[in-house]
Amino acid sequence: xxxxxxxxxxxxxxxxxxxxxxxxxxxxxxxxxxxxxxxxxxxxxxxxxxxxxxxxxxxxxxxxxxxxxxxxxxxxxxxxxxxxxxxxxxxxxxxxxxxxxxxxxxxxxxxxxxxxxxxxxxxxxxxxxxxxxxxxxxxxxxxxxxxxxxxxxxxxxxxxxxxxxxxxxxxxxxxxxxxxxxxxxxxxxxxxxxxxxxxxxxxxxxxxxxxxxxxxxxxxxxxxxxxxxxxxxxxxxxxxxxxxxxxxxxxxxxxxxxxxxxxxxxxxxxxxxxxxxxxxxxxxxxxxxxxxxxxxxxxxxxxxxxxxxxxxxxxxxxxxxxxxxxxxxxxxxxxxxxxxxxxxxxxxxxxxxxxxxxxxxxxxxxxxxxxxxxxxxxxxxxxxxxxxxxxxxxxxxxxxxxxxxxxxxxxxxxx
Ligand SMILES: Cc1ncc(COP(=O)(O)O)c(C=O)c1O
Numbered sequence: 001x002x003x004x005x006x007x008x009x010x011x012x013x014x015x016x017x018x019x020x021x022x023x024x025x026x027x028x029x030x031x032x033x034x035x036x037x038x039x040x041x042x043x044x045x046x047x048x049x050x051x052x053x054x055x056x057x058x059x060x061x062x063x064x065x066x067x068x069x070x071x072x073x074x075x076x077x078x079x080x081x082x083x084x085x086x087x088x089x090x091x092x093x094x095x096x097x098x099x100x101x102x103x104x105x106x107x108x109x110x111x112x113x114x115x116x117x118x119x120x121x122x123x124x125x126x127x128x129x130x131x132x133x134x135x136x137x138x139x140x141x142x143x144x145x146x147x148x149x150x151x152x153x154x155x156x157x158x159x160x161x162x163x164x165x166x167x168x169x170x171x172x173x174x175x176x177x178x179x180x181x182x183x184x185x186x187x188x189x190x191x192x193x194x195x196x197x198x199x200x201x202x203x204x205x206x207x208x209x210x211x212x213x214x215x216x217x218x219x220x221x222x223x224x225x226x227x228x229x230x231x232x233x234x235x236x237x238x239x240x241x242x243x244x245x246x247x248x249x250x251x252x253x254x255x256x257x258x259x260x261x262x263x264x265x266x267x268x269x270x271x272x273x274x275x276x277x278x279x280x281x282x283x284x285x286x287x288x289x290x291x292x293x294x295x296x297x298x299x300x301x302x303x304x305x306x307x308x309x310x311x312x313x314x315x316x317x318x319x320x321x322x323x324x325x326x327x328x329x330x331x332x333x334x335x336x337x338x339x340x341x342x343x344x345x346x347x348x349x350x351x352x353x354x355x356x357x358x359x360x361x362x363x364x365x366x367x368x369x370x371x372x373x374x375x376x377x378x379x380x381x382x383x384x385x386x387x388x389x390x391x392x393x394x395x396x397x398x399x400x401x402x403x404x405x406x407x408x409x410x411x412x413x414x415x
Contacts, residue, residue, distance in 0.1 A: 011136045014129045014371040017352060025359040029397035031315075031384040032365040034182060034340050036241045037307055040300070041289075049288025050281065069280040072268035073098025078291040079251060085294040088211070089225040089235065095255035097267040098278045102212060102238035102250035106134035107274065108267045109173075109208055109234055109252060115140035119172030120164035124152050126372035128182045128210070131175045141169055144374045151188035152176050154199035161203050173206040173234075178224055179214035180339025183372050183383040187338070190221035197224060200232045206256075209235045215242055215301045216308050217338035231256045234263070239286045242301060247282040308340060311386040311394065315342055318398035329405065333384075340387040343369065346405055350382050364400035 022030055054062045073079075076093035084090050099105040115121050116139040123131055125144035135142045145152055145160045157174060164171035176196070178188040188196065200207050209224040225235040238250035254263035271277070290297040316335055319342070323331055330347035348354065350368045359365050367385070369378030389397055 008136055011129070011132055015133065018367060018371075021352075021355060021359060022365060025363065025365065028359045028363045028365045029389060029393050029400060030365040031386070031389060031397060031401075032367050033388050034241075034385050035388040036245065037304060037387065038244055039303065039307065041244045045289070046285050050284045051288070053284040053288040053292065065280040065284050067280065069277045069283075070268075071271045071277050072096075072265065073251070073278060073283060074280055075283045075287045075291055078287050082291050082294055082297055083253070086297070087226060088214075088223050089228075089253060091225075091253050091255050095253055095262050095264050097252050097254065097264045097271065098283060099250045099252055099267075099271070100275045100278050101240060101245070101248045102210065102236050103130050103134065104271075104275060104278075105236040105238075105250050105252040105267075106131055106175075106208070107137065108270050109236065109254070110134055110138045110140055111270055112254075112263060112266055113173055113206065115172065118169060120167060120169045122157070122160045122164070122171050122174035122205075123374070124174070124176050124181065125374065126181075126183055126369060126378060127175060128177065128212075129371050131208075131210070132372075132374065141167065142374065143167070143171070145174065146377070147181070147184060147186055149186065150192060151178060151181065151184075151186040152196065153192055154195040157196060157199045157203065157205065161205070171203065171205050173208055174200065175208045175210065176224070177210040177212065179211060179220045180216055180336060180341075182213065182339065183341045183343055183367070183369065185334055185336030185339045185341055185343065187217075187220060190227075193221055193224055193227055197228055197230075197232055201230050205232075207233045209233050211235060211237045212241060213339040216305050216340075218301075218305070220338070225253060239290070242297070242304065243286050243289050247285050249278060249282050249286045308338075308387060311389070311391060312336070312340075312342070314391055314394045315384060315386045315389075315398070318395045319344075321395075322398045322402045331405065340385045342384045342386070344382050344384065346380050346382065348405065349379055351379070358401075358404045362400045362404040364397050364404065366401065 018032055076096045079096055080091055080093050120141045120143055121135050122145045123142050125146050143160055143163050145156050161171045207224055211223055214220050225233045235253040252267055256263040258266045290300055319333055333342050333344040355368055367383040369381035369383055372378055
Protein backbone atom coordinates (compact mmCIF):
# COMPACT_ATOMS: atom_id res chain seq x y z
CA UNK A 1 0.00 0.00 0.00
CA UNK A 2 1.22 3.54 -0.51
CA UNK A 3 2.86 4.51 2.78
CA UNK A 4 1.98 7.00 5.48
CA UNK A 5 4.52 9.86 5.74
CA UNK A 6 6.48 8.01 8.48
CA UNK A 7 6.66 4.72 6.64
CA UNK A 8 7.48 6.58 3.42
CA UNK A 9 10.46 8.24 5.11
CA UNK A 10 11.51 4.88 6.55
CA UNK A 11 11.33 3.16 3.17
CA UNK A 12 13.10 5.92 1.28
CA UNK A 13 15.75 6.24 3.98
CA UNK A 14 16.57 2.54 4.40
CA UNK A 15 19.54 2.34 2.02
CA UNK A 16 20.95 5.70 3.17
CA UNK A 17 20.74 4.61 6.82
CA UNK A 18 22.79 1.48 6.13
CA UNK A 19 25.47 3.40 4.23
CA UNK A 20 25.72 5.96 7.04
CA UNK A 21 25.90 3.38 9.79
CA UNK A 22 28.83 1.73 8.02
CA UNK A 23 30.66 5.02 7.81
CA UNK A 24 29.97 5.73 11.49
CA UNK A 25 31.49 2.44 12.69
CA UNK A 26 34.58 1.99 10.50
CA UNK A 27 36.04 -0.51 13.01
CA UNK A 28 33.06 -2.82 12.61
CA UNK A 29 33.23 -5.92 10.45
CA UNK A 30 30.43 -5.35 8.00
CA UNK A 31 28.13 -8.07 6.76
CA UNK A 32 25.72 -5.27 5.80
CA UNK A 33 26.27 -4.11 2.21
CA UNK A 34 25.78 -6.01 -1.00
CA UNK A 35 28.93 -4.25 -2.21
CA UNK A 36 30.80 -6.38 -4.75
CA UNK A 37 34.42 -7.45 -4.93
CA UNK A 38 36.52 -5.09 -7.01
CA UNK A 39 39.22 -7.61 -7.94
CA UNK A 40 40.82 -6.63 -11.24
CA UNK A 41 39.19 -3.19 -11.28
CA UNK A 42 42.05 -0.71 -11.19
CA UNK A 43 42.58 2.83 -12.41
CA UNK A 44 44.92 1.56 -15.15
CA UNK A 45 42.53 -1.18 -16.26
CA UNK A 46 39.56 1.22 -16.41
CA UNK A 47 41.50 3.79 -18.46
CA UNK A 48 42.71 1.03 -20.80
CA UNK A 49 39.13 -0.22 -21.15
CA UNK A 50 37.88 3.21 -22.21
CA UNK A 51 40.86 3.62 -24.54
CA UNK A 52 39.92 0.33 -26.17
CA UNK A 53 36.33 1.48 -26.78
CA UNK A 54 37.22 5.04 -27.81
CA UNK A 55 40.18 4.08 -29.92
CA UNK A 56 39.03 1.36 -32.24
CA UNK A 57 38.49 2.27 -35.89
CA UNK A 58 35.31 4.22 -36.55
CA UNK A 59 34.89 5.01 -32.83
CA UNK A 60 34.10 8.60 -31.95
CA UNK A 61 37.02 8.92 -29.49
CA UNK A 62 37.27 10.23 -25.93
CA UNK A 63 35.78 13.65 -26.77
CA UNK A 64 32.42 12.14 -27.66
CA UNK A 65 32.43 10.36 -24.29
CA UNK A 66 32.70 13.73 -22.53
CA UNK A 67 29.52 14.90 -24.28
CA UNK A 68 25.80 14.35 -23.83
CA UNK A 69 24.70 11.20 -25.58
CA UNK A 70 21.63 9.35 -26.84
CA UNK A 71 19.11 8.60 -24.06
CA UNK A 72 18.72 4.99 -25.04
CA UNK A 73 22.45 4.34 -24.67
CA UNK A 74 25.56 3.69 -26.75
CA UNK A 75 26.45 0.10 -25.84
CA UNK A 76 23.08 -1.48 -26.61
CA UNK A 77 24.32 -3.56 -29.55
CA UNK A 78 27.25 -4.91 -27.51
CA UNK A 79 24.89 -5.74 -24.65
CA UNK A 80 22.36 -7.44 -26.95
CA UNK A 81 25.20 -9.59 -28.29
CA UNK A 82 26.45 -10.42 -24.79
CA UNK A 83 22.97 -11.35 -23.53
CA UNK A 84 22.45 -13.56 -26.51
CA UNK A 85 25.92 -15.20 -26.18
CA UNK A 86 25.17 -15.92 -22.51
CA UNK A 87 21.77 -17.41 -23.43
CA UNK A 88 20.10 -14.75 -21.26
CA UNK A 89 17.74 -13.60 -24.03
CA UNK A 90 17.68 -12.78 -27.71
CA UNK A 91 16.87 -9.15 -28.33
CA UNK A 92 18.06 -6.31 -30.55
CA UNK A 93 19.73 -3.03 -29.66
CA UNK A 94 16.47 -1.06 -29.80
CA UNK A 95 14.86 -3.42 -27.29
CA UNK A 96 17.28 -2.18 -24.61
CA UNK A 97 17.64 1.07 -22.71
CA UNK A 98 20.85 1.63 -20.75
CA UNK A 99 20.09 3.11 -17.34
CA UNK A 100 21.88 4.64 -14.36
CA UNK A 101 21.98 1.37 -12.49
CA UNK A 102 19.10 -1.05 -12.21
CA UNK A 103 17.60 1.46 -9.80
CA UNK A 104 16.82 3.98 -12.53
CA UNK A 105 15.47 1.09 -14.59
CA UNK A 106 12.86 0.35 -11.91
CA UNK A 107 11.78 4.00 -11.76
CA UNK A 108 11.44 4.25 -15.55
CA UNK A 109 9.50 0.98 -15.82
CA UNK A 110 7.04 1.93 -13.07
CA UNK A 111 6.56 5.34 -14.68
CA UNK A 112 6.04 3.82 -18.15
CA UNK A 113 3.41 1.46 -16.77
CA UNK A 114 1.76 4.47 -15.09
CA UNK A 115 1.54 2.61 -11.83
CA UNK A 116 1.19 5.94 -10.03
CA UNK A 117 -2.17 6.40 -11.81
CA UNK A 118 -3.70 2.96 -11.90
CA UNK A 119 -3.17 -0.67 -11.11
CA UNK A 120 -1.21 -2.41 -8.39
CA UNK A 121 2.42 -3.52 -8.34
CA UNK A 122 3.12 -6.88 -6.70
CA UNK A 123 6.47 -7.08 -4.94
CA UNK A 124 7.94 -10.41 -3.92
CA UNK A 125 8.55 -10.33 -0.18
CA UNK A 126 11.16 -10.13 1.06
CA UNK A 127 12.61 -7.96 -1.71
CA UNK A 128 15.57 -5.69 -2.39
CA UNK A 129 14.75 -2.36 -0.71
CA UNK A 130 15.32 -0.45 -3.96
CA UNK A 131 12.16 -1.75 -5.64
CA UNK A 132 10.03 -0.88 -2.65
CA UNK A 133 11.75 2.52 -2.60
CA UNK A 134 11.03 3.00 -6.32
CA UNK A 135 7.35 2.13 -5.83
CA UNK A 136 7.07 4.53 -2.89
CA UNK A 137 8.90 7.24 -4.83
CA UNK A 138 6.46 6.80 -7.73
CA UNK A 139 3.38 6.68 -5.49
CA UNK A 140 2.44 3.21 -6.77
CA UNK A 141 -0.01 1.03 -4.89
CA UNK A 142 1.70 -2.23 -3.94
CA UNK A 143 0.92 -5.63 -2.50
CA UNK A 144 3.59 -7.85 -0.95
CA UNK A 145 3.69 -11.34 -2.45
CA UNK A 146 5.26 -13.57 0.21
CA UNK A 147 7.59 -16.10 -1.36
CA UNK A 148 8.11 -19.73 -0.37
CA UNK A 149 11.36 -21.71 -0.30
CA UNK A 150 11.40 -21.77 -4.12
CA UNK A 151 10.41 -18.18 -4.67
CA UNK A 152 7.13 -16.94 -6.06
CA UNK A 153 4.78 -19.41 -7.78
CA UNK A 154 1.90 -19.12 -10.23
CA UNK A 155 -0.47 -19.71 -7.30
CA UNK A 156 1.12 -16.77 -5.45
CA UNK A 157 0.52 -14.61 -8.50
CA UNK A 158 -3.12 -15.70 -8.67
CA UNK A 159 -3.59 -14.91 -4.97
CA UNK A 160 -1.97 -11.50 -5.43
CA UNK A 161 -4.39 -10.76 -8.29
CA UNK A 162 -7.25 -11.49 -5.91
CA UNK A 163 -5.86 -9.15 -3.26
CA UNK A 164 -5.22 -6.37 -5.77
CA UNK A 165 -8.77 -6.73 -7.12
CA UNK A 166 -10.08 -6.41 -3.57
CA UNK A 167 -8.16 -3.11 -3.32
CA UNK A 168 -9.96 -1.93 -6.45
CA UNK A 169 -6.87 -1.76 -8.69
CA UNK A 170 -5.90 -4.91 -10.63
CA UNK A 171 -2.41 -6.33 -10.46
CA UNK A 172 -0.53 -4.97 -13.49
CA UNK A 173 3.02 -6.03 -12.75
CA UNK A 174 4.97 -8.26 -10.40
CA UNK A 175 8.59 -7.66 -9.36
CA UNK A 176 10.47 -10.91 -9.05
CA UNK A 177 14.16 -11.85 -8.72
CA UNK A 178 14.31 -15.51 -9.84
CA UNK A 179 18.06 -16.10 -9.36
CA UNK A 180 19.35 -15.98 -5.77
CA UNK A 181 17.04 -13.20 -4.73
CA UNK A 182 18.25 -10.44 -2.48
CA UNK A 183 17.86 -11.08 0.45
CA UNK A 184 16.35 -14.58 0.57
CA UNK A 185 18.68 -16.40 -1.86
CA UNK A 186 15.76 -18.31 -3.41
CA UNK A 187 15.92 -19.66 -6.97
CA UNK A 188 12.73 -20.26 -8.94
CA UNK A 189 12.93 -23.72 -10.60
CA UNK A 190 12.53 -23.95 -14.37
CA UNK A 191 9.05 -25.52 -14.31
CA UNK A 192 7.81 -22.91 -11.82
CA UNK A 193 9.18 -20.20 -14.13
CA UNK A 194 7.13 -21.60 -17.02
CA UNK A 195 4.01 -21.75 -14.84
CA UNK A 196 4.57 -18.20 -13.61
CA UNK A 197 4.87 -16.98 -17.21
CA UNK A 198 1.68 -18.82 -18.13
CA UNK A 199 -0.25 -17.36 -15.19
CA UNK A 200 1.10 -13.86 -15.85
CA UNK A 201 0.01 -14.05 -19.49
CA UNK A 202 -3.44 -15.30 -18.51
CA UNK A 203 -3.86 -12.49 -15.99
CA UNK A 204 -2.26 -9.82 -18.22
CA UNK A 205 0.35 -9.11 -15.59
CA UNK A 206 3.85 -8.04 -16.62
CA UNK A 207 6.77 -9.66 -14.81
CA UNK A 208 9.58 -7.26 -13.89
CA UNK A 209 12.53 -9.64 -13.73
CA UNK A 210 15.62 -8.58 -11.77
CA UNK A 211 18.65 -10.62 -12.87
CA UNK A 212 21.29 -9.09 -10.58
CA UNK A 213 22.69 -12.29 -9.00
CA UNK A 214 22.16 -14.79 -11.83
CA UNK A 215 25.86 -14.73 -12.70
CA UNK A 216 26.81 -16.34 -9.38
CA UNK A 217 25.82 -19.81 -10.63
CA UNK A 218 26.09 -21.00 -14.26
CA UNK A 219 23.47 -23.68 -13.59
CA UNK A 220 20.52 -21.41 -12.76
CA UNK A 221 17.55 -22.09 -15.06
CA UNK A 222 17.09 -19.85 -18.12
CA UNK A 223 15.90 -16.34 -17.28
CA UNK A 224 12.20 -15.57 -17.40
CA UNK A 225 12.95 -13.37 -20.40
CA UNK A 226 14.69 -16.24 -22.21
CA UNK A 227 11.58 -18.40 -21.64
CA UNK A 228 9.14 -15.61 -22.50
CA UNK A 229 7.39 -16.16 -25.85
CA UNK A 230 4.64 -13.59 -25.39
CA UNK A 231 6.22 -10.34 -24.24
CA UNK A 232 5.26 -10.86 -20.60
CA UNK A 233 8.69 -10.04 -19.13
CA UNK A 234 10.53 -6.75 -18.71
CA UNK A 235 14.07 -7.59 -17.64
CA UNK A 236 16.15 -5.28 -15.47
CA UNK A 237 19.87 -5.92 -15.12
CA UNK A 238 22.97 -4.25 -13.76
CA UNK A 239 26.75 -4.14 -14.12
CA UNK A 240 27.11 -3.13 -10.47
CA UNK A 241 28.07 -6.63 -9.36
CA UNK A 242 30.00 -7.94 -12.37
CA UNK A 243 31.89 -4.69 -12.97
CA UNK A 244 31.64 -2.00 -10.31
CA UNK A 245 28.73 -0.04 -8.84
CA UNK A 246 30.52 3.31 -9.11
CA UNK A 247 30.02 3.12 -12.89
CA UNK A 248 26.24 3.19 -12.27
CA UNK A 249 25.37 1.23 -15.42
CA UNK A 250 22.30 -0.94 -15.63
CA UNK A 251 19.76 -1.72 -18.32
CA UNK A 252 16.18 -2.62 -19.13
CA UNK A 253 15.24 -5.13 -21.81
CA UNK A 254 11.74 -4.14 -22.92
CA UNK A 255 10.90 -5.48 -26.38
CA UNK A 256 7.13 -5.07 -25.97
CA UNK A 257 5.50 -3.13 -28.87
CA UNK A 258 4.75 0.43 -27.79
CA UNK A 259 3.17 3.10 -29.97
CA UNK A 260 4.81 1.90 -33.17
CA UNK A 261 8.13 1.22 -31.51
CA UNK A 262 9.30 -0.70 -28.42
CA UNK A 263 8.71 -0.06 -24.75
CA UNK A 264 12.49 0.43 -24.47
CA UNK A 265 12.32 3.51 -26.71
CA UNK A 266 9.55 4.96 -24.52
CA UNK A 267 11.74 4.35 -21.46
CA UNK A 268 14.49 6.29 -23.25
CA UNK A 269 12.07 9.18 -23.82
CA UNK A 270 11.15 9.17 -20.13
CA UNK A 271 14.85 9.07 -19.30
CA UNK A 272 15.26 12.51 -20.89
CA UNK A 273 13.61 13.80 -17.73
CA UNK A 274 15.40 11.67 -15.15
CA UNK A 275 19.10 11.45 -16.01
CA UNK A 276 19.09 12.54 -19.70
CA UNK A 277 21.51 9.76 -20.60
CA UNK A 278 23.64 7.24 -18.76
CA UNK A 279 27.12 8.81 -18.78
CA UNK A 280 28.88 7.74 -21.97
CA UNK A 281 32.14 7.44 -20.07
CA UNK A 282 30.56 4.91 -17.70
CA UNK A 283 29.10 2.93 -20.57
CA UNK A 284 32.52 2.87 -22.24
CA UNK A 285 34.14 1.60 -19.02
CA UNK A 286 31.71 -1.29 -18.79
CA UNK A 287 31.92 -2.03 -22.51
CA UNK A 288 35.71 -2.07 -22.45
CA UNK A 289 35.89 -4.19 -19.30
CA UNK A 290 33.37 -6.89 -20.12
CA UNK A 291 31.07 -6.21 -23.07
CA UNK A 292 33.16 -5.92 -26.19
CA UNK A 293 34.65 -9.39 -25.63
CA UNK A 294 32.17 -12.14 -24.57
CA UNK A 295 35.12 -14.22 -23.33
CA UNK A 296 36.15 -11.40 -20.96
CA UNK A 297 32.65 -11.29 -19.46
CA UNK A 298 32.51 -15.06 -19.03
CA UNK A 299 35.97 -15.08 -17.45
CA UNK A 300 35.14 -12.27 -15.01
CA UNK A 301 31.87 -13.97 -14.03
CA UNK A 302 33.73 -17.24 -13.42
CA UNK A 303 36.37 -15.55 -11.26
CA UNK A 304 33.76 -13.68 -9.18
CA UNK A 305 31.54 -16.75 -8.88
CA UNK A 306 34.41 -18.74 -7.35
CA UNK A 307 35.31 -15.96 -4.92
CA UNK A 308 31.71 -15.54 -3.73
CA UNK A 309 31.31 -19.32 -3.39
CA UNK A 310 34.41 -19.41 -1.15
CA UNK A 311 33.12 -16.52 0.95
CA UNK A 312 29.66 -18.07 1.34
CA UNK A 313 31.19 -21.37 2.38
CA UNK A 314 33.47 -19.65 4.92
CA UNK A 315 30.45 -17.81 6.34
CA UNK A 316 28.30 -20.94 6.57
CA UNK A 317 31.10 -22.93 8.20
CA UNK A 318 31.77 -20.14 10.70
CA UNK A 319 28.04 -20.04 11.57
CA UNK A 320 27.97 -23.83 12.08
CA UNK A 321 31.04 -23.63 14.33
CA UNK A 322 29.88 -20.59 16.30
CA UNK A 323 26.37 -21.86 16.94
CA UNK A 324 26.43 -25.60 17.70
CA UNK A 325 23.59 -24.69 20.12
CA UNK A 326 21.60 -22.89 17.39
CA UNK A 327 18.25 -24.49 18.16
CA UNK A 328 18.50 -23.72 21.90
CA UNK A 329 19.24 -20.11 20.98
CA UNK A 330 16.31 -20.06 18.56
CA UNK A 331 18.63 -19.49 15.62
CA UNK A 332 18.41 -20.89 12.12
CA UNK A 333 19.71 -19.82 8.73
CA UNK A 334 19.44 -20.80 5.09
CA UNK A 335 22.22 -22.28 2.95
CA UNK A 336 22.02 -20.65 -0.50
CA UNK A 337 24.22 -22.00 -3.25
CA UNK A 338 24.62 -18.65 -4.98
CA UNK A 339 24.23 -14.92 -4.45
CA UNK A 340 25.73 -12.83 -1.66
CA UNK A 341 23.36 -13.39 1.26
CA UNK A 342 22.50 -15.64 4.18
CA UNK A 343 19.33 -14.94 6.18
CA UNK A 344 19.18 -15.73 9.90
CA UNK A 345 16.10 -16.22 12.03
CA UNK A 346 16.61 -15.17 15.67
CA UNK A 347 14.52 -14.51 18.77
CA UNK A 348 15.54 -10.86 19.07
CA UNK A 349 13.77 -7.82 17.75
CA UNK A 350 16.22 -6.58 15.16
CA UNK A 351 15.61 -2.98 14.18
CA UNK A 352 17.92 -0.09 13.37
CA UNK A 353 18.44 0.61 17.09
CA UNK A 354 19.56 -2.99 17.64
CA UNK A 355 21.94 -2.65 14.70
CA UNK A 356 23.47 0.52 16.14
CA UNK A 357 23.85 -1.12 19.54
CA UNK A 358 25.50 -4.14 17.91
CA UNK A 359 27.84 -1.89 15.88
CA UNK A 360 28.83 0.18 18.92
CA UNK A 361 29.20 -2.67 21.44
CA UNK A 362 30.16 -5.66 19.31
CA UNK A 363 31.68 -4.04 16.22
CA UNK A 364 29.79 -6.09 13.67
CA UNK A 365 27.16 -4.95 11.16
CA UNK A 366 24.34 -6.76 9.42
CA UNK A 367 21.08 -5.70 7.77
CA UNK A 368 17.71 -5.88 9.56
CA UNK A 369 15.35 -7.97 7.42
CA UNK A 370 12.47 -5.64 8.27
CA UNK A 371 13.86 -3.31 5.58
CA UNK A 372 12.88 -5.92 2.97
CA UNK A 373 9.21 -6.26 3.87
CA UNK A 374 6.32 -3.80 3.81
CA UNK A 375 5.00 -5.31 7.04
CA UNK A 376 6.67 -6.68 10.13
CA UNK A 377 7.41 -10.19 8.84
CA UNK A 378 11.17 -9.69 9.07
CA UNK A 379 11.33 -8.19 12.54
CA UNK A 380 13.41 -10.96 14.14
CA UNK A 381 15.55 -11.77 11.11
CA UNK A 382 18.83 -10.40 9.85
CA UNK A 383 20.71 -10.60 6.55
CA UNK A 384 24.41 -11.37 6.38
CA UNK A 385 26.20 -10.39 3.19
CA UNK A 386 29.47 -12.21 2.55
CA UNK A 387 30.48 -10.15 -0.48
CA UNK A 388 32.38 -7.33 1.20
CA UNK A 389 34.09 -9.01 4.15
CA UNK A 390 37.73 -10.05 3.66
CA UNK A 391 37.97 -13.84 4.00
CA UNK A 392 40.21 -13.62 7.06
CA UNK A 393 37.62 -11.52 8.93
CA UNK A 394 34.56 -13.68 8.34
CA UNK A 395 35.15 -15.97 11.34
CA UNK A 396 35.86 -13.06 13.69
CA UNK A 397 32.74 -11.26 12.41
CA UNK A 398 30.62 -14.30 13.17
CA UNK A 399 32.21 -14.58 16.65
CA UNK A 400 31.17 -10.98 17.33
CA UNK A 401 27.69 -11.70 16.00
CA UNK A 402 27.55 -14.65 18.41
CA UNK A 403 28.35 -12.35 21.34
CA UNK A 404 25.52 -10.05 20.28
CA UNK A 405 22.97 -12.80 19.76
CA UNK A 406 23.86 -14.47 23.09
CA UNK A 407 23.39 -11.22 24.96
CA UNK A 408 20.39 -11.32 27.25
CA UNK A 409 17.97 -8.42 27.04
CA UNK A 410 19.30 -7.21 30.43
CA UNK A 411 22.84 -7.06 29.08
CA UNK A 412 21.60 -5.08 26.09
CA UNK A 413 19.70 -2.62 28.30
CA UNK A 414 22.76 -2.10 30.50
CA UNK A 415 25.10 -1.21 27.60
C1 LIG B 1 18.46 -7.43 -6.33
C2 LIG B 1 19.08 -6.12 -6.66
N1 LIG B 1 18.60 -5.44 -7.71
C3 LIG B 1 19.13 -4.25 -8.05
C4 LIG B 1 20.17 -3.69 -7.34
C5 LIG B 1 20.64 -2.31 -7.68
O1 LIG B 1 21.54 -2.27 -8.65
P1 LIG B 1 22.17 -0.92 -9.21
O2 LIG B 1 23.43 -0.68 -8.45
O3 LIG B 1 22.43 -1.26 -10.62
O4 LIG B 1 21.19 0.20 -9.07
C6 LIG B 1 20.70 -4.36 -6.24
C7 LIG B 1 21.78 -3.76 -5.47
O5 LIG B 1 22.27 -4.25 -4.49
C8 LIG B 1 20.13 -5.62 -5.90
O6 LIG B 1 20.59 -6.31 -4.84
